[in-house]
Amino acid sequence: MTDMTLSSSAPSSTARADGYRFSVGETLKHAVLILGALVVLLPFYVMVSYSLKSPAEIMQNTGGFFGAQEAFRDEYCVKLGKDVADCMVTPVIYNYTTAFQKAPLLRYLLNGVIVTASIFFIQVLVALPCAYALAKLRFWGREAVFGLVLFCLLIPVHAIALPLYIMLAKLGLTNTYAALVIPWSISVFGIFLMRQFFMTVPDDLIDAARMDGMSEFSIIWNVMLPTAVPALLAFAIFSVVAHWNDYFWPRIVITGDRSLFTPPLGLREFKGDADGDNFGPMMATATIIVAPLIVAFLIAQRRFIEGITLSGMK
Amino acid sequence: MSAIHLDSIRKSFGETPVLKNIDLSIRAGEFLTLVGPSGCGKSTLLRILAGLEAPSAGSVSIGDRVVNGVRPANRNLAMVFQSYALYPHLSIEDNMMTPLRLRDLSTAGRLPWIGPLLAREKYREMRRQVEETARVLRIEPLLQRKPGQLSGGQRQRAALGRAMVRKPVAFLMDEPLSNLDAALRIHMRSELAELHRSLKTTFVYVTHDQAEALTMSDRMAVMMDGDILQLGAPDEIYNNPQDIRVAEFVGAPKINLLPGVIDSAGQARCGDVVLSRVGVGAASEKVTIGLRPEHLELAGGDEKGSLTGRLVHRENLGADLYLHLSVQDGAHRMVVRTAPHEIGRVSIGDDVRFVRKRGEAMVFGADGKRIRLSETPAAAVPEVA
Numbered sequence: 152m153t154d155m156t157l158s159s160s161a162p163s164s165t166a167r168a169d170g171y172r173f174s175v176g177e178t179l180k181h182a183v184l185i186l187g188a189l190v191v192l193l194p195f196y197v198m199v200s201y202s203l204k205s206p207a208e209i210m211q212n213t214g215g216f217f218g219a220q221e222a223f224r225d226e227y228c229v230k231l232g233k234d235v236a237d238c239m240v241t242p243v244i245y246n247y248t249t250a251f252q253k254a255p256l257l258r259y260l261l262n263g264v265i266v267t268a269s270i271f272f273i274q275v276l277v278a279l280p281c282a283y284a285l286a287k288l289r290f291w292g293r294e295a296v297f298g299l300v301l302f303c304l305l306i307p308v309h310a311i312a313l314p315l316y317i318m319l320a321k322l323g324l325t326n327t328y329a330a331l332v333i334p335w336s337i338s339v340f341g342i343f344l345m346r347q348f349f350m351t352v353p354d355d356l357i358d359a360a361r362m363d364g365m366s367e368f369s370i371i372w373n374v375m376l377p378t379a380v381p382a383l384l385a386f387a388i389f390s391v392v393a394h395w396n397d398y399f400w401p402r403i404v405i406t407g408d409r410s411l412f413t414p415p416l417g418l419r420e421f422k423g424d425a426d427g428d429n430f431g432p433m434m435a436t437a438t439i440i441v442a443p444l445i446v447a448f449l450i451a452q453r454r455f456i457e458g459i460t461l462s463g464m465k
Numbered sequence: 466m467s468a469i470h471l472d473s474i475r476k477s478f479g480e481t482p483v484l485k486n487i488d489l490s491i492r493a494g495e496f497l498t499l500v501g502p503s504g505c506g507k508s509t510l511l512r513i514l515a516g517l518e519a520p521s522a523g524s525v526s527i528g529d530r531v532v533n534g535v536r537p538a539n540r541n542l543a544m545v546f547q548s549y550a551l552y553p554h555l556s557i558e559d560n561m562m563t564p565l566r567l568r569d570l571s572t573a574g575r576l577p578w579i580g581p582l583l584a585r586e587k588y589r590e591m592r593r594q595v596e597e598t599a600r601v602l603r604i605e606p607l608l609q610r611k612p613g614q615l616s617g618g619q620r621q622r623a624a625l626g627r628a629m630v631r632k633p634v635a636f637l638m639d640e641p642l643s644n645l646d647a648a649l650r651i652h653m654r655s656e657l658a659e660l661h662r663s664l665k666t667t668f669v670y671v672t673h674d675q676a677e678a679l680t681m682s683d684r685m686a687v688m689m690d691g692d693i694l695q696l697g698a699p700d701e702i703y704n705n706p707q708d709i710r711v712a713e714f715v716g717a718p719k720i721n722l723l724p725g726v727i728d729s730a731g732q733a734r735c736g737d738v739v740l741s742r743v744g745v746g747a748a749s750e751k752v753t754i755g756l757r758p759e760h761l762e763l764a765g766g767d768e769k770g771s772l773t774g775r776l777v778h779r780e781n782l783g784a785d786l787y788l789h790l791s792v793q794d795g796a797h798r799m800v801v802r803t804a805p806h807e808i809g810r811v812s813i814g815d816d817v818r819f820v821r822k823r824g825e826a827m828v829f830g831a832d833g834k835r836i837r838l839s840e841t842p843a844a845a846v847p848e849v850a
Contacts, residue, residue: 358517359550363627364538364567377554 195441201434205242209430218242242431249432250439254420255410260443263414266331266401267394273336274390275383282345283371287357297346303339309399316403326411330404335394341386348382349375384451395444414440467528467634468493469514469667474523476509483509485691487523491635496661496668500678501688502714507671508639510688514669515637516540527634538567543628547640549620551612557623558595558608564631565591598630601663618649625660635667642677654680675715679703687711709829712755718780718787720827721761721799725754733828736793738770741826752836755827758787758802764818771820774799776813781805790817 196216201209204218220241228238250256284290285297315334316325324330352375360370376383398415405411417440421433469491476484483506491497499507512518514525516537524531532540543564551560566575569591574584581588599605602622612620621641628636641657642650658681661668672678678685679699686696687710694708706712712720725735727750733741740754764771774790777798781787786805791798801819811817828836 353548353550355546355548355550356552358512358515358537359544359546359627360552361517361537362515362542362544363564364536374552377552380554 198434198437198441201430202246202438203243204431205245206429206431208242246431246435247439249429250435253432254417254436256414256417256436256439258410259412259414259417260439262328262411263395263440263443265328266413267391269328269332270335270394271387271390273332274338274341274386277337278341278345278386279371279376279379280368281342282349283367283375285342285346286349287352287354288367300339300342300346304343312400312403319404325404326406326408328411331401331411331413334400338386338390340389344386345379345382348379352378388448388451391447392444469635469669470524470526471510471514472524472526474510474513474525475521476506476513476518477521483691484513484520487691487693489686489693489696491667491669494665494667495683496658496670496681498670498672498678498682498685499688500672500675500685500714503673505688506691507673507688511544511637511639511669511671515542515544538564541631541634542637543631543633543635544637544639545624545628545641547643549612549624549644551620551623551627553612556609556611557604557615557626558592558599560612560623561595561598561608561627561630562591564627565594568631594630595626598626601629602626617645618653621645621653629664633666635669638668638670640672641670642672643674650677657681676717679715687714689714705835706755706827707835709753709755709833709835712827712829716757718758718800721756721758721797723754723756723792723797723799725752725828726750727752727828733826735772738772740770740821741828751831753829755829756799756821758800760822760826761799761801761819762822763801763803763807764820771818772799773816773818774801776811776815776817779813788817790819 200216200218203216203220204214205221205223207223208214208218220243222239222241223245224235225238225240225245228240229235281300285293285300319325319330319333324333356374356378357370360374365373395413396415397413401413401416405413405416418433418436421429421436471487471489471491474484474487474489475482487506487510489510499510501507509518513520516525516532516535520533524533526532527540527542551557552563555563569587570580570584574580574587576583595608596605599608602625604619604622604626607615607619607623612623615623621644624641642653645653654677657668657670661681670677670682679702682699684697685699685702686693687702688694689710695702695706695711697705702711703715706715709722713722723735723740725733725740727733728739732739733752733754735754740756772792774792775795776788777791778789779786780789784804786803786808788801788803788808788811789798790801799819801817830836
C-alpha cells in the first residue's frame with residue numbers, strides 16, 4: 152500500500168484526503184513535475200519517432216509521431232544496381248533491419264551484457280567483504296581506510312583515464328574484455344553504499360551466525376548478502392546503467408576490434424559519412440540499446456521501491 | 466552436562482574497565498541469572514562466556530576444558546538474543562536447521578540442490594530434530610513462515626527453537642524477554658522456567674529486570690560496575706542483601722532507606738526511633754537503615770517506636786496499596802505496603818503513623834556494606850516491635 156502511494160507521486164495522497172479540492176500548491180507541484188517529465192521524455196519521444204519515420208519525413212519534420220509509413224526508395228540499394236521496384240521499403244522495417252544489418256547489433260548487445268554483468272558481479276564480490284569489514288569488524292586503522300574510500304569517491308574517472316589506459320596497454324590488454332571490465336571491478340561507491348547498509352544490520356544477527364558456526368566469509372554470503380538484496384538492487388541500477396551506457400571508456404580501450412564494441416559504440420556506425428546522415432537507422436539502434444534497460448527497470452521497479460520502503464527487517 | 470567456570474575475568478574497552486576480576490562458577494543444570502542495571506557488564510560477561518568477545522585476562526572453562534581460544538560454535542553453547550536475531554530471509558524451519566547444517570554436514574552436504582541428495586539420511590535426521598523441537602515449543606504450524614510474518618512471542622519461541630535443536634551444554638540468554646509486551650513477558654517467565662525444568666540444561670540468563678531474576682532463577686548474581694556484588698538464591702538476595710546497592714536494586718517498590726546512627730547501646734536509630742539492634746559496632750557510627758515496604762504497617766495509635774509521615778501518593782495495585790509518605794519534613798520518602806481495606810479514610814496530605822511489623826531492618830555501614838546483627842541483644846533494652 153505504501154509503495155503504491157509512493158510510486159504514484161506522493162503529493163496526491165494529501166489531495167485525496169481533502170476530497171479532490173483544488174489547491175494552488177498541489178497544482179504548482181504537479182506543473183513543475185510535468186514540466187520536468189517533459190524535459191526528460193521529449194528526447195526519447197523524438198528518438199522513438201525518428202526510428203519509425205522515413206528520411207524525407209525526418210528532414211521535413213512531417214508525419215507526426217508514426218510517419219505515413221509510405222514506401223520510399225532505398226538509394227543505397229539502387230546504388231548496388233538492383234531494380235528500383237525491388238528497392239522500395241517501408242520506413243519502420245527499413246530503419247530496424249538496417250540497424251541490425253549495417254552493424255552487428257546483436258553482437259554489440261551481447262558484449263554489453265557480458266561486460267555489465269561481469270563488472271557488476273566482480274564489484275559485488277569485492278564490495279561485500281570490504282563493506283562487511285568496514286561496518287562490522289574492529290581492526291586497527293578502520294576509520295582511516297574508510298576515509299580513503301570516501302576520498303576515492305571524489306576522483307573523477309576522466310582524471311585517471313590516461314594512466315589507466317597506459318597501464319592496460321603495457322599489459323597488452325587493450326582490445327579485450329578485460330580492458331572493459333578490470334578498471335571498474337572495484338567500486339568505491341559500492342563499498343560505501345553497502346557499508347552504510349550493513350551498519351543498519353543488527354550485530355546480534357552476526358553474533359547468532361557466529362554461534363551457529365559460520366565463518367566470517369560464510370556470514371557475508373549467507374547472512375549479509377540475502378539481507379542486503381534491496382541495497383544491492385539499488386547498487387545494480389547505478390552500476391548497470393553507468394556501464395551499459397558508457398561511451399567514454401570503451402571508446403578509449405577498444406580501438407580496432409569491432410567484435411568487442413559495446414552498444415553505445417555501435418551508434419558510431421551511423422555517424423554522418425559519405426552516404427550522408429542516416430538518422431532513421433541510427434535512432435532505431437538507439438531505441439534498441441535503451442530498450443533492455445527500460446524493460447529491466449519496469450520489472451525491477453516494484454522490487455526496488457519495496458526494498459526502499461521495507462528498509463531493514465525488523 | 467558440565468559446569469562452567471569463569472576465573473578472574475577482566476575486560477576493558479580501551480581505558481574503560483568493564484569487568485573487574487570476575488570469578489563465577491555455574492553449576493551444571495542450574496538457572497543462573499546475571500542481573501544488574503544497564504552498563505554493569507553483564508552482557509559483556511555473557512559474550513565472553515559465549516566466545517563472541519575475548520577477555521582481557523582470565524580464563525573460561527566448560528567442564529574441564531579451558532575454552533579461551535575456542536570458536537563460539539565449538540563451545541557447544543547456544544545463545545538467544547534480545548532481538549531474536551533470526552535470519553530474515555529463511556523460513557523458521559531453515560532457521561532452526563542452520564546450526565545443525567553447519568555442525569553435522571560436510572561442505573558437499575551443505576551445497577544447495579545437490580547437498581540434500583548427497584546426505585539424504587542426515588537431512589532426514591535433522592528435519593526430525595527440528596520437528597521434535599518445534600513440537601516441544603508448539604511452533605509446528607509456523608515452520609514454513611518467515612520471521613517477518615511472526616509476532617514477537619512467536620519469534621521468541623523460534624529463536625529458542627534454534628538454540629534448542631543443537632542440544633547445547635548451556636543456553637545463554639541475553640534479555641530475551643525485553644522486546645515482549647508486559648503480559649507476554651510474565652507468561653514467558655513461567656514458560657522458560659518450565660522449559661528449564663524439562664530440559665535440565667544449564668541456563669545463563671542476563672536481564673536488567675530484577676523481577677525476572679527473582680522469579681526464574683536458581684541462583685542470581687547481582688552485578689554493578691563490573692563486579693559481582695552478591696551471588697545467591699533469590700530468597701537470600703532479597704532478604705539478606707550484603708550491600709546497599711543490592712538492597713536498592715532488588716525489590717519493587719524499592720527498599721526504604723533512612724539515615725541513622727548507632728547509639729551507645731548498640732542500636733541503630735533514626736532520630737528518636739530505635740529501628741534495629743546491631744552487633745558490636747562502633748557507637749555513633751553513621752549508618753543507613755533499610756526497611757522493605759512490606760515490613761512496615763500502619764500504627765493504630767501512638768505506639769512506641771512509630772514514625773510519622775505525610776501521605777503524598779497512593780498507589781493502588783488491587784491486592785496491595787502502596788502509600789508514599791514523606792518523613793522527616795520531606796527529607797525522605799518512604800513506601801509502606803498495606804491492604805486497601807486497612808487504610809480507611811486517609812487522604813493525601815494527612816499524617817500517617819507506621820511501625821516496623823516484622824523482619825529485620827537491614828543496617829548498612831558508611832561503606833555500603835551490611836553490618837551483621839548480633840545473635841543476642843547487646844543491651845537490656847528490648848528491640849522495638
